Amino acid sequence: MKNQFVGKISVGEVLSYVFLTIVLVFCILPLIFMLTAAFMDAKQIMSMPYTWIPSSKYFTTSTRTFFTNFQKAIVGNHGDNIFFRNLFNSLIVATVCAMTTVFLASLCGFGLAKYKFKGQKAVFMAIMSTMMIPFEAIMIPLYLVATKMKIINTIPGLIIPFLVSAFGVFQMRQYLITFPTEYLDAARVDGMGEFGIYSRIVLPNSTPVIATLAILSFRNQWDNLLWPLLCSQAEKMKTIPLYISKFAEEKQTDEGALMACALLASIPMFILFFSMSKYFLGGAAVYDSRKG
Amino acid sequence: MKKTKKYSIERRQARWGFAFTIPCLVFFAIFAFYPIISAFITSLTNRKAISRNFSFVGLENYIYIFTKGNGGYSLLNSLRATLEFTIGTFIPMVVVSLFVAVLLSQLRKPGHSKFYELCFYTPAVLSSVVAATIWMILFQPTGLVNQMSNFLMMTSGRDYQWLTSNTMLQISTMIVYFWKYIGYFTILFITGLASIPSTLYEAALVDGSSRWHSFWHITLPLLKPTVVLVSIMAMLQCLKTFSTQYMFVQGGTARAPIDVITMNIYFTGVNNGYLGRASAMSIVLFLIMLVFTALQFKFQSGDDVDY
Numbered sequence: 001m002k003n004q005f006v007g008k009i010s011v012g013e014v015l016s017y018v019f020l021t022i023v024l025v026f027c028i029l030p031l032i033f034m035l036t037a038a039f040m041d042a043k044q045i046m047s048m049p050y051t052w053i054p055s056s057k058y059f060t061t062s063t064r065t066f067f068t069n070f071q072k073a074i075v076g077n078h079g080d081n082i083f084f085r086n087l088f089n090s091l092i093v094a095t096v097c098a099m100t101t102v103f104l105a106s107l108c109g110f111g112l113a114k115y116k117f118k119g120q121k122a123v124f125m126a127i128m129s130t131m132m133i134p135f136e137a138i139m140i141p142l143y144l145v146a147t148k149m150k151i152i153n154t155i156p157g158l159i160i161p162f163l164v165s166a167f168g169v170f171q172m173r174q175y176l177i178t179f180p181t182e183y184l185d186a187a188r189v190d191g192m193g194e195f196g197i198y199s200r201i202v203l204p205n206s207t208p209v210i211a212t213l214a215i216l217s218f219r220n221q222w223d224n225l226l227w228p229l230l231c232s233q234a235e236k237m238k239t240i241p242l243y244i245s246k247f248a249e250e251k252q253t254d255e256g257a258l259m260a261c262a263l264l265a266s267i268p269m270f271i272l273f274f275s276m277s278k279y280f281l282g283g284a285a286v287y288d289s290r291k292g
Numbered sequence: 293m294k295k296t297k298k299y300s301i302e303r304r305q306a307r308w309g310f311a312f313t314i315p316c317l318v319f320f321a322i323f324a325f326y327p328i329i330s331a332f333i334t335s336l337t338n339r340k341a342i343s344r345n346f347s348f349v350g351l352e353n354y355i356y357i358f359t360k361g362n363g364g365y366s367l368l369n370s371l372r373a374t375l376e377f378t379i380g381t382f383i384p385m386v387v388v389s390l391f392v393a394v395l396l397s398q399l400r401k402p403g404h405s406k407f408y409e410l411c412f413y414t415p416a417v418l419s420s421v422v423a424a425t426i427w428m429i430l431f432q433p434t435g436l437v438n439q440m441s442n443f444l445m446m447t448s449g450r451d452y453q454w455l456t457s458n459t460m461l462q463i464s465t466m467i468v469y470f471w472k473y474i475g476y477f478t479i480l481f482i483t484g485l486a487s488i489p490s491t492l493y494e495a496a497l498v499d500g501s502s503r504w505h506s507f508w509h510i511t512l513p514l515l516k517p518t519v520v521l522v523s524i525m526a527m528l529q530c531l532k533t534f535s536t537q538y539m540f541v542q543g544g545t546a547r548a549p550i551d552v553i554t555m556n557i558y559f560t561g562v563n564n565g566y567l568g569r570a571s572a573m574s575i576v577l578f579l580i581m582l583v584f585t586a587l588q589f590k591f592q593s594g595d596d597v598d599y
Binding site for chain 1: 315391395408418420427432436439531532544554561562577581586
């Protein structure tokens with residue numbers, strides 16, 4: 001007898017698809033708006049009702065093309081072409097922070113997970129307790145520290161306060177606790193040094209957690225507005241979030257150029273996301289690794 | 293007496309283990325412990341950004357921030373704004389993302405749920421500055437949101453004042469935040485749901501339990517630790533919100549209704565140069581975070597479910 005219940009679509013299922021699709025539209029529509037508005041004249045963006053397809057009949061000047069917005073976004077506020085310079089700053093800061101976070105957090109996490117030493121618990125608790133200190137609460141003392149170190153307005157100044165995160169240490173430790181100790185002992189018997197064990201056995205065997213951590217810290221720095229706001233005063237030293245914020249302030253009425261700027265600034269993250277979505281979506285899995 | 297140079301293997305290994313943690317310890321000492329102690333000391337002084345001389349004034353800054361108006365942007369107003377923003381954001385966020393996660397995990401085609409997950413997560417990829425910029429345009433009187441609210445409320449040409457009315461402005465910042473993080477929290481819940489063994493549901497099905505019944509009596513109780521943890525995480529994030537409100541104010545909206553505590557610290561300390569007062573506010577923020585993080589740790593280490 002054929003099972004008549006398999007494959008039958010229930011009312012509940014239809015309703016859940018309807019609800020999910022409503023949420024989907026809510027999530028995606030602003031993105032489509034950004035994508036389409038980036039090619040439009042401000043006149044078309046503010047026309048009612050909103051027309052989704054960029055059209056040349058709204059163009060206000062004869063020299064305008066669909067890419068004028070992007071040209072404006074790159075030229076910037078004072079025609080000084082610092083867009084790429086700022087994009088480069090952002091990429092460097094985010095990449096370096098991702099790399100140092102992975103290195104320092106895995107080293108520390110390895111030390112905490114696989115060795116027994118006096119005061120180990122105290123070290124772990126000390127590092128974990130820094131999670132309670134929000135960056136927003138220490139930004140002013142940090143600024144004073146950075147001034148003393150003479151790293152204000154430099155790339156190292158943007159990087160140094162974010163070399164490693166307590167969360168990264170926690171994540172690496174939780175992951176490495178389950179790492180088979182037999183591998184480490186086998187390597188020791190073969191005469192490998194402790195640092196060699198870390199760099200040649202532990203690191204190559206932790207790629208998923210490393211990728212997740214790297215992406216997380218890359219994204220945090222890419223998104224960072226507050227610290228660059230304090231640290232980068234020279235236009236050349238600014239990062240992309242600051243560039244957009246400044247651009248938004250001065251080009252409030254040119255919504256098209258603003259959206260083009262936002263779109264350009266998002267491209268690197270979109271590339272990263274769609275090529276490594278596994279680690280983005282799986283990131284939560286490691287985040288929630290409470291069982292260690 | 294001279295110490296012998298011979299160490300046992302364990303001792304040598306232990307030294308390596310400690311050595312591995314030294315770089316991180318040094319880093320956190322300089323960039324976390326020192327600044328928070330320094331913030332506390334500064335909060336007891338009348339230090340200003342422009343002058344080099346300052347003296348200790350005791351608790352004067354704390355009395356000032358809790359009693360004085362601070363030019364219309366008092367700490368009490370900030371606490372209200374932060375609290376309203378946090379409650380108005382994290383409750384809908386946790387409820388909707390939990391609901392979405394449960395629906396997604398029940399879809400019979402895994403391809404469909406992967407597609408939805410990917411789409412829901414996409415806004416989280418954008419930086420908060422970009423998110424705020426997009427929504428600022430959408431919230432304009434002639435913008436898309438106003439058009440849609442007119443359509444849904446069956447009114448025509450009405451201005452819902454998304455950026456000008458105080459309450460609507462608060463709601464607008466909540467929507468931006470909700471939009472950006474809904475996918476992220478959905479994923480957290482999906483992970484939690486995936487850890488519930490399917491045998492439990494099968495057993496319940498055999499016993500004649502309906503889906504609704506299974507949800508209330510299996511999913512929710514087993515998911516409780518995850519729900520608590522994600523809620524606290526969401527709250528902590530909301531308490532620290534800065535970029536959205538900053539972008540809105542830079543874009544020309546009123547500051548007072550959305551003057552969250554981080555923004556007040558920024559404007560008081562950086563724009564107005566009152567380092568002492570800003571540090572006192574920082575310490576207040578730190579204490580609030582401390583309570584919630586302690587709660588988080590308690591739940592994290594506490595009740596792990598055994599299936």
